[in-house]
Amino acid sequence: MIFKVKEGAKLSCTLGSCQTCLQVPVSHGAVLQGKNEATIADNKAGVNIMPFGTCARVSPPVPCTPVLMMKWLMGNSTNKIRGEMALLNCSILPCLNGGIIKVEKSGQKED
Template sequence: MSQIYHVREGAVLSCSFGSGESELKVPKSHGTAIQGKNQATVTDHIGNVNIMTFGMCTKTDPPVPCVPATTLKWINGKKDYQLGGEMALLNTCIASCMQGGIIKIIHSGQDE
């Protein structure tokens, strides 16, 4: 099993229907930083705020520009470590897009 890391701004994301990778944005501090960048929580899931485009959405034929559409928080956050009342985001968390894609964290953003 791979190691579990807390996620910070700059983490690399992928979507099962995206043509490329994306980077996690955490513009608002939750009170903690990792290696000088904001630590993320499960609430950092908003499309075009936290989760940027994955290029093209390949769910349709022909593919159309990706617009990440998540309505639920990331799942599998760290229950015993919270920031501002929300679970910390871990590199094992996933989020679902309303287009049917599964968003995963490829790299935590930390200098591992």
Template sequence: MGIQVTAGTTLQCSFGAAPGTLGVLPANRVLSGAPAATIMDHLPMVNVMPFGMCNCPANPMVAAATAAALGALTPMPCVPVTAAPWVPGSPTVLIGGLPALQNSSKLMCSWGGVIQIVAPAQFTTMVP
């Protein structure tokens, strides 16, 4: 069973140079300190923040800069393009009628990267 994900979770793209964060709007959400995320929290620049510089040759900005540099891979600023929702969502937990996002979920960027959850913002701590 996965860990439920909330706003502030750290994300990483396979072609990104730096980690990003997950933003979750508080509408129709469970509030336990931070809004809980669903699989539909995938919008670029709203839910998924940039990952520094992008190294993916399928990204048109990287391709253009690489061509201008005579074939030397030239990273460009990351602007995530995430058209589809996170997969898989929680099979048992629904938030506002949508599957909850969990730490094992992945998100595909249209430029070829795979975005994954590195550190959920919600942790369970054991007190002795």
């Protein structure tokens, strides 16, 4: 099933050693189950996306520093919040270090 994503959703990176949680510190005017709903513009390293432990792009692994230059892909085009597409649990976010960030758990009760 496809769900909209809210703050606190579990994220993983294909090159990262651990998961992190999506941060949505500023409300876009939409709330899901008491938490801020995310949009495809919630893509800022150090604000929305925290490091994923170590990055396996080189050997030995080095500390993860996400390099994010685009918005999340595959947002909900029929559900916009302040002009931005809502983030979905099937959305992905490419990192310039070579990893792909994805939503592991959207934070919905059904997860």
